[in-house]
Every structure is written in C-alpha cells, then in structure tokens.
Amino acid sequence: MADPIKLTIDGQEVQSQPGVLLINAAKQVGISIPSFCYYDGLSLQAACRMCLVEVEKTPKLQVACTLPVAAGMVVHTDSPTVRQARKGTLEFLLTNHPLDCPVCDKGGECELQDMVFRYGAGESRFREIKQHVEEKQWSPVVFYDAPRCILCYRCVRICDEGLGVHALGIGNRGSSSEIIPNHGDHLECDECGACIDICPVGALTSGTYRYKTRPWEMEHIGTICTHCSNGCKTTLGIRNGEIIRANNRDKSGINGEFLCVKGRYGFDFNEHPSRLTSPLLKTANGELRPVSWAVALATVAKRFSEFVAKGGKFGVIGSNHTTNEENYLLQKFTRQILKTSNIDHHRTGDLLGLLAALRGRKNTLATTADLSTTKAALILDADLSQEHPLLAYLLRTNWRLNKAKVWAVTPGPVREDSYATTKRAALGEEFRALGELKDALAAEAELVILFGAAIKGLALAKLVAFGDSLGIPVKYVCLLDYSNSRGASDMGVLPDLLPGYHNIADGGLSPGLNYDEMLASPNLDALWVVGSNPFARRPSASANAFVVVQDLFLTETAKRANVVLPAASAYEKNGTVTNVCGGLQKLTRAAKTMGAKSDLDIIALLAKEMRTDWVTPTVETVFQEIKRLVLGYDLPLAAIETGGVATTTPATGELSYRAQPELVRSSGNTLFTSGTMSKYSEMLNSVMESPGALYHDPNKTQERAPLETTGQKK
C-alpha cells in the first residue's frame, strides 16, 4: 500500500490513500457528499452533478465522485457555493419530474425526496409545461415511468456490470433521454428486479408491489429466501401479516443487495389461494375432507402407535426445504419413537460422496464468502447462473472487481462464457477436459471447484484426486438444489448416518431403507412425507401404505394421502437453514397463514399425542441439541441472530455409509422454478409466459400442471 496522504475536508484533517475518490475519503470521516449516480462497486458516471464540491486552487467546482484525493487538497463540501450548486442541480432535476409523490411507490423512501428535503428549494421557479411520457410495462415485473427518471444510469450499470445481462440502455437524447430495453419493447433478462431496487426514485416499479401500499405501512422483517440452496438474506415488507415486498436494500447478509427473481418476486406462493389451511382426512369413499387439527393428529397418532406396537414398517421422507430443527426432530422422532432408520430425503447432489472423498483433509469446503475472495474458481457441470444465481453473481463480481479467474467446464453454453475461460465437454467427458486444463489450473494460486449433480460416486474420488494433483489449495462446493439440502444431510435425514454424520451403529441402530427403497417397497405400513412430493414422479408408489403428508399445497403426494397436515412456509416460521456452502442462517417468522402449523410444531404435537415422554421441543431447545450433537454447528450465534451467517463445517472423517450415487437426482430448477413453491407463484408463472425467452430453457422448465384452487385461503 502506498504511503497515506493528508488532505483537509471541511476543516478536518483527513488521512487517506492516494487514488481514493474524494467522495469516499469524505465518507470515511463521516462527511456525506450527496450523489445519485455514484454507486459503490459500479462504474463512475459523474452524470448527476450532485457531488460538486469546492477544492481550493481549482477554478470551478469539482466532481467528488471521480476526483482522486491528492496531498494537501483543501476541500469544502458545505460552502455557500456548494450549497447553491446542489440546490441548482435539484431545481433542474425537478423541472421535468412529475412530483407525483403522493401516489408514487417510492414516496417515503425516495432519494430524490430526501435530497430535496435536505438541500433543495422549497418553491419552484419552473412555470413551463412539463414533458410527459406514458408509463411503459417492459415485463410482468418491470414498469418504467420516464418522467420520474433522473437518469442516474444505476439500472443500466447493475444490469450490465453486476448481472452481465445487458438488458437496459439509453434512448433518445437531451431532456427526452430515457432508459429503454435493449431488445424492442420488452426485457430479455432474468427479471431479477435489481434495476428496480437500485432505482433511487420511483421510475422503475415492480409488478408485484406497485400501488399496493405506502412504505411506512409495512413492517420490515429480515429472513432467508428459501427458493434455492444459495440462501439469500431478504427483507420482507409485511402489512397485516401479508408479504407485500421482498428486497435487501440494507445490503446485509451473504448476498448484499443481490436477489434473483425468485427471491424478489416469488414470495407470492405464500398468499396463493390454494394454500392448505385445514388438515384433511380421507373419508371411506376416498375423498379428502377438512377436519380439525385434533382429529387429524389423533388419527395419525393412533395409526402410528398401532404400527409401532406391531413392529410395523415405516417410511419417512424428509424435506430439503424445512429447517434444521425440523429435520433434526423428524429423524429423532423416526429413530426414537417409530424405532426405524427408514428415513431419507431427495438428494440433489452427492454431498456424502464429497465428504467421503475429502476425508482427512481440512479446510476443503468453500464458504459463501470464499467465492468473493478466491483468486480462481472452476465451475464443473453446472449452469450456475440458472441454478445458483447468487453463487454466479458472487463469482462474476469477484471477477469484475478483483480480477478473479473463472473457469467453466460444462456440457452446454452457460452465461459465464461471456467472461470465463470455458470448455465444452459432454457429461462423462469432463475429466478429459479437466486434463487439458490441468497445467493452467495448477498455475493458479488457489481454486474453488463448484460441481453439479453429474459429478457423483466414483467421479468424486477422481475429482478430489485431480484437485490434489494441482498442488494448490483447492476447496469444493457440492451444488445442491433446495434451501436446506445441506441441512437435511447434516441433520441425519439419512438411512445410514446419524446427525453430524455419526455412524448409525453408534446409536445402536442398523441402516434403514433409502428413498428409492422405501418408495419401491410393496409392504410399507405407513409413509410419512414432510415437505416433499415423491409421488409426482412415482404415481403408484406405496399404494398400500397409510400416507401422512405435511405440505403447503395439495401436491400429487398430498392428494393420495390419508391425512394431510397443512404446514407453514419458511416465511412463517423461526429456525435455521444451512446453505449450499454450509452457511447457517436464521429464518424469522414474518407472515402467517391461518390454520397452518410449522413442521416442528406438528412433529412435537404428534409426539405429545402419541404419549411419549418428550419434553415439548421448541426451536431453541432443538437447536441446543443440534449444537451439542452435530459436528460443526457449535457456533457463536451472535452473527446469525443479527441476520448474518455462521459457517458450519461438517465432519470430513471416515464416513460409514453405503455409497448410493444413483439416489442423486438434480431437480433441474431454473431461475424461474423451485419445485412446488414456484408452481404456485403467479409472478414466476407470468414471467415464464411473457415474451423474452433469452434465459428460459424450455427443456428445463418443469411441466406446470394447472393449479387447483381449493378456495380455503382468503
């Protein structure tokens, strides 16, 4: 680092590094220089002229957002001249601004409003006719109101630089300038809405939020988005128990301000009229009828108790969406009360294979933060931008701001092609391609390898051997699909491993049936499915079993259940989830659906109903147990309690398990799908149906059956 230099800002002596922009040097000492177009991490514009300051010995006002500090510089950021200039700029800005603040979505949290309040003039000298342009809708998500736009170009830059999507540009010129889609009249993009959130004014508004509420009517609750395994922190705007908006403008959490379309707009499944709000019981004629919780729980408890008493055969399918506490409790219930290890979950990546292959190696699982700091990363057999949008964003940002080198070996074209060094290799051919890259990869200082579901079983041993052969520090990310796949595995929702990957024999148990074996078994007495939809692909499985399903919706599996118990969504409960990189984060209850209960409460109630000696478990007591028993979860909780992340580190010792790579099946989710939840999101569905197919892969989009409305909610 160069020697620090000294300058004076508003009479205060400031020490800074040469090359630091004046606006940031001032910020470091608590002097805020106003700006619209300057935005941390995005390219410099010097367009809004709000940050003009006086620098002694220069003839005119200087632009603080592009001016590097120099030794001896004497700066005045609040002199009468500067104040007059700001006022003048704001006056110019307001000439064509419609000032429709009373009906503008942004009213109350608008940077222009705040700026005028602080620096502007109380009255207008503008007596001319304003230029009016009709509002435009570019997609189901994005609306643009040109007159409100102050042309700070943040939207264009976040799309170009941040996302690499290049959907937005500038059209016309002079006072007719406006932001335009780069492809005709609609957006060809991810519909992520980053442009909307970054907009300082109400020019860009979202289809889900516009004209729904005033910002101050909402309560803001930070929780974790559970559409995919990346685990972005999201701030929900709640009004009367209903989610109105999701964003992350406070830039907290692992994702900063990033959210994808699912995170920002896919929350509406929560309010879908098809949400189950009452337990359902199958009548003698095969119909599902609403019953009270008491009746439903008593029915399940009675049948389960009967099967336990006669040593019946249970199958339990856990979820990769539910919380760690719920997963832990489910396996505990299964093993202690149902006295079986027939428990599993839908595995979307061979995490066990990786852990087994890494045995004995320390510090080899990459954290989310590693993706932002690693000097090099390799994407193997994964369409990262489609399936893991946050990880793709972090890598891209690392490349953009830190010049990290990104490599990709994939069977087809991927978004990363635009900046990474990529190699095409058909599935099964990837090791040949890796061999060709070996010397180049070995020349990197370090490497994070992110691999998809195709790398499983023996291929993992091969991959780790390849990593070892590079002679540089290598870390791995086993890409998993759903919000708590990692947690489900860590919590022992597995037939042959206990929580924390402890040997099943240590608990005095023998391995149970796996996912496929349970569903193929002709003589199951009972099948208990929590937050999963196994019958969607196996419509005739477990035909003779007593089926209990906990879910949000009447899924294919729920339709065939004997008892359906309505579950609360991730937005409606407390608990923790573990993201794809092992980051432990906290869910905070934000919304409520009448009649639904959290899976944890349902399991606890069943235990009570079955007259077990369990002390009623709560999220807190279960987590204490997890901390004690699950390796890597004994973490300081201050970070996650405050909306941050703590990184879990599972065992990398010898795993005593049966390798079953055939159980690994990727869900093939895209940017716009996340299984059942996305099916019930009207916004995600409308996005997929709208024009702009650039990033839609019809082969990957799940088939969407027409939705049935039970009319139980609202």
Next chain:
Amino acid sequence: MATKYNDPSPLEVRVISQRFQTPNSASIDTYLATEGYDGLKKAIAMTPDAIIDTLKASNLRGRGGAGFPTGMKWSFVPRTTGKPTYIICNSDESEPGTCKDRLLMEKDPHQLIEGMVIAGWTIKSKKGYIFIRGEYRYLIDIVDKALAEAYKKGFLGKNILGSGWDFDLYTHTGAGAYECGEESALLESLEGKRGIPRLKPPFPAVVGAFQCPTILNNTETFASIPVIFRKGAEWYANLGVPKSGGTRLTCVSGHVNKPGVYELPLGFPMMKLINEVCGGMRGGKKLKAVIPGGSSAPVLKAEECIDLTLDFDALAKAKTMAGSGGLVILDEDTDIVSVALRTIKFYAHESCGWCIPCREGTTWLKKIIGRLEDGGGVPSDIDLIGELAANMLGRTFCPLGDAAAMPIGAFVAKFRDEFEGKLKQTRATKKEPDLVVV
C-alpha cells in the same frame, strides 16, 4: 453537390485554401501539381521528435475551438505502450456559424489526408479514421475518392514512400449529433456506442480510440500541417501572431454584404474583416453585435469590436472566444432575444442528456426564452435566465453545457433592455403563461 464558394478577397492570405478556386481542386493531379505531398516527403525523413518540435515551433493551435497547441498535444501520445495507435480526424463540424471543414474536404481532401499521414508517421500508427458529420453525406464520396487516389499513388497503404511503414485511412460517418464533435463522444460514436463524452482524464492522447493512444485533431488542423513541413515552421508561425501561428479559415455569416469563408492570418482586425473583406454591413445598416467563434461564443457588442483582433488570446481577453472560427455579424435591426432563442433551441436539441444541468438547463432556458419571445414573459424571467445559465456554467460533464450557458448569459447581460422590452409586448399567439403543471 458542389458548394458555391464565395469570391476570394485580396486581403486573404491563402495558404490552406490556395487550391479552392482551382478547377478539379479535389483531384490528386491538381494536388501533386501544386507541391502536394511534398510536406509528407519532408516529414518522413524526420524523427518523431523533430516533427513534434517543428509543430511546436509553428505555433499551430487546434482549430476545433479550444485552441490547444497541436505539437504539445502530439507529444502527449505515448509511443512505447505496445498497443496500436490511431489517428482520428474530427470532421464532425456542427457548430452553428462554422462551415470551413466542409470546404477543406470538398475542395482539397488531399491536404487533409497528407496531414493525417504525417501524424500517422509521427507515432507509427497503422490506422486512421476521418469522422465526417452525418449531414455531410456528399463529402464521404469525395473523400473516399481522394483516399483511393492516395492509395494508388502510394501515399497510403503498404510501405509508404519506401519507408517500410504501412498506414490505412478510412472515412466514418457521424449519426447526426453535435455532441460527437466533442472528441471523446466522437470516439464513443466511432466505436459504435452512444455518442456521450467520456470521463477525463485519461485524455485521448493516452486512452483514445479502442482504448489506445490516439492523435485526434480538427480537419483544419490536419489540413494546416503539410504546408508547415513544406515551407517551414518559422514561415508558418510568422503568418500569425506570437503564440498563434498561421492562418485560419474564418466563416462569416449574417448581415454583411459578402458573407463567406476567408483565410486570414491569426490576429486579423475584426472591423477590417467586416468592412473590407466582407464588403461592409448589408444595406448600410449599423453593426449591433458579433458572435465571434461559433454560436457558443459569448456575443460582443459593436463597441467591443472596434480594436479587437481575431486570435485566441485577444478574444479570450475580451471574455469570449475564437472557438471554431465562425463569425455571425448582427446588424442594428436584429432581435437579440430571437437570436438567443435560436441559439438555445439548438443546444437544447443537441444536449446529449448525460448530465442533469445541461439536459434540464438547456430545455428550461429554451422554454423561458420561447415564452418571452412569444409575449408571455414575466419580469422575473430575465434574472432567472441569467441565474440558470450561471447554474449550468462550469458544472456540466462536458463543454456542451458551457457552450449553451455562455452565449445565453452574455445575451442577457449585454442586451438586458431587449429582454425587458419583450415584457411590454402582448402575447402573440397564446394566453397567459401556463402556471399549471401538466
């Protein structure tokens, strides 16, 4: 389409316009018959430093408007980066009142080409572009024809004059934006992007076309170079005044008897230009004002012009500028408010919209002055015009905002009585000013 060219004046010093009256002046045969490409032959035997020293000694200053010393500009180009370098000619002549570059391209394109080849040789560039204003469509064919002739005679292409050095030159059209006359906006447009100016520094000399070192000069600047090498730096410098060497094409429009383009040495007296070169005021009217350097130059009242000479420093001292060399002469009957309106309409139309003060300021000023002109003015308008111009001045991203603010500020300051006079008029076409926001 051939431009009808005004009759020359005996007071002119015809150096770069020497061939303008010759039939077939654009052809390479005419050019070669009149010492064409002799400057290049001399320059190609010189070292880059010697070429730059010659330019410095000639006191040639950029003819695009800013008047920056050309030799110094070339000396800023790094020659050891290993990157390609480019020679770009700014032929995006769009300043109202300026019409000289079109004549240079139409009447004597080889002079321009020769100047660019000398620039290319200086920094061993391989490629150059002549960026021609989109509206000058007809010039593309003329310049392209000249380029083909130069290739044929070996002044362009491979191994120029046996030097072992290759140089290619192309024409490129602008797309109709005044803003692209600003050098960095021109580069953006050349690269196929939206024509908005770049952040400076770095300047084009260091990071120019395609992010590479670039020599970028005005058409007239390049066209002035061959003669400097042909006749010597001292000879050229002596044509002008100290610090401003050579001659300049002066474009005179407005209320004079003989408007036109005249080549005059730097430092030529303004009144002599009006009364002798241009044959005096039209209809014997009295001079009211002069806009001395294209429409962005602050206006001069008649009395300010009396002892004024036409060179960069003298005009700067008079708080205006020599700019692009376009003089607009206004007689006593001129309505200054309507001149101001015409001027601001142009800048409001041409503002690229990148920064707030220029984008909104030009449009607002246009609306106020339009309303005033239309008889809908209110007394506070006049101070407001001056204040808005001051709020733009020096605060915009590029000089376009200044180019709009400077003349408007000067019109109001120097002819306030005419603006006030408008308040007494009744509104010609419409009712009271719209106070209601629509």
